[in-house]
Amino acid sequence: MNEYVDVDAMSPVDRAALKRLIMGLADSKRLMGIRYSDWILGAPTIETGVATSSMTQDEWGHARLLYSMLKHLGEDPVVAEHDRPAEAYGNLSVLDEPAENWAALVSAMVIADGAMTVALAGFAGGRFEPATSRVAKMVSEEEFHVSMSTAWYRRLADASEEAQLLLRAATDRQLPVALAWLGTNDAAKEALAAAGVTSTAAEQVASFKDAVRGVLASGGVDVDAVAPAGEWDTDRGRGLGQPDADSIERARGDRNRALFVE
Amino acid sequence: MLEIVYDVFARKNRGDQLSHIGYIDALDDETAKVYAWTTYSEENWFEMCIVKRSSVIAVNLTEGIFAKARGDDA
Numbered sequence: 001m002n003e004y005v006d007v008d009a010m011s012p013v014d015r016a017a018l019k020r021l022i023m024g025l026a027d028s029k030r031l032m033g034i035r036y037s038d039w040i041l042g043a044p045t046i047e048t049g050v051a052t053s054s055m056t057q058d059e060w061g062h063a064r065l066l067y068s069m070l071k072h073l074g075e076d077p078v079v080a081e082h083d084r085p086a087e088a089y090g091n092l093s094v095l096d097e098p099a100e101n102w103a104a105l106v107s108a109m110v111i112a113d114g115a116m117t118v119a120l121a122g123f124a125g126g127r128f129e130p131a132t133s134r135v136a137k138m139v140s141e142e143e144f145h146v147s148m149s150t151a152w153y154r155r156l157a158d159a160s161e162e163a164q165l166l167l168r169a170a171t172d173r174q175l176p177v178a179l180a181w182l183g184t185n186d187a188a189k190e191a192l193a194a195a196g197v198t199s200t201a202a203e204q205v206a207s208f209k210d211a212v213r214g215v216l217a218s219g220g221v222d223v224d225a226v227a228p229a230g231e232w233d234t235d236r237g238r239g240l241g242q243p244d245a246d247s248i249e250r251a252r253g254d255r256n257r258a259l260f261v262e
Numbered sequence: 263m264l265e266i267v268y269d270v271f272a273r274k275n276r277g278d279q280l281s282h283i284g285y286i287d288a289l290d291d292e293t294a295k296v297y298a299w300t301t302y303s304e305e306n307w308f309e310m311c312i313v314k315r316s317s318v319i320a321v322n323l324t325e326g327i328f329a330k331a332r333g334d335d336a
Contacts, residue, residue: 045287050297051293051296051301054299144296148293
């Protein structure tokens with residue numbers, strides 16, 4: 001891609017689709033960061049907790065960069081970050097609730113973080129200039145997350161029966177949702193792919209499956225045999241539902257409003 | 263949980279001496295790389311590498327952490 005899209009010349013429909021994409025990615029990053037942060041002090045080892053803290057920072061940094069792209073659409077990123085209700089969040093719905101155990105977080109590392117990275121890579125390779133310059137670095141920073149998630153997934157898949165059951169339950173719950181998030185080819189996704197802003201839904205699903213096929217197989221999961229979840233909210237580009245209230249308070253920074261410096 | 267000890271070495275700038283900056287416990291080489299990078303993140307390292315402590319060959323001491331790490335297999 002060597003010619004950037006002129007955002008000002010985009011149709012209202014395409015601009016809305018681009019806004020939905022940015023919000024969905026940014027909200028997913030913010031919620032992923034919260035899910036990581038929940039385990040900084042509860043991870044199996046000190047080193048794992050430190051790594052989880054670092055991944056939290058990565059995700060929140062990525063979220064802020066993504067929210068800032070809204071300025072190119074004439075939107076105020078501060079409003080997007082701090083003043084939206086839960087029902088407006090466009091995050092991957094796997095992240096709506098806290099991970100109930102370490103195995104569920106490990107599964108989310110592979111599936112949710114992995115799906116986000118695929119979506120980001122598609123965005124980085126497209127024709128929206130801010131994404132081409134900023135998102136590639138995000139994708140490279142995710143390499144450490146992949147190393148961490150792959151090692152832990154394989155470890156749990158080879159651990160006790162209880163660990164295996166917890167991992168499998170989380171995977172069975174998360175994988176269809178992630179496949180739908182990447183692969184639901186609604187009008188907004190088609191429009192962005194046609195405009196060259198991002199890769200197609202089919203390409204993203206194929207890339208995601210290639211990325212996770214091996215590691216999920218270690219847990220007995222055949223990614224090619226799993227169907228995407230059926231429920232879809234076209235307005236937000238995600239499954240039905242919304243993040244829990246506590247997470248939204250944290251995502252918006254409700255408790256620190258008096259300290260905002262923006 | 264069976265973990266492996268890795269020693270961490272790094273240099274701040276090209277041309278600096280590689281220095282031992284600490285150690286981490288990890289499941290395997292891949293997690294060790296992640297843990298080393300995230301645990302010793304106080305500097306913007308030019309280069310970082312890790313070595314399994316059990317691979318270090320003690321030269322002059324028969325006691326101490328490196329000699330002990332090799333055990334009878336040395």
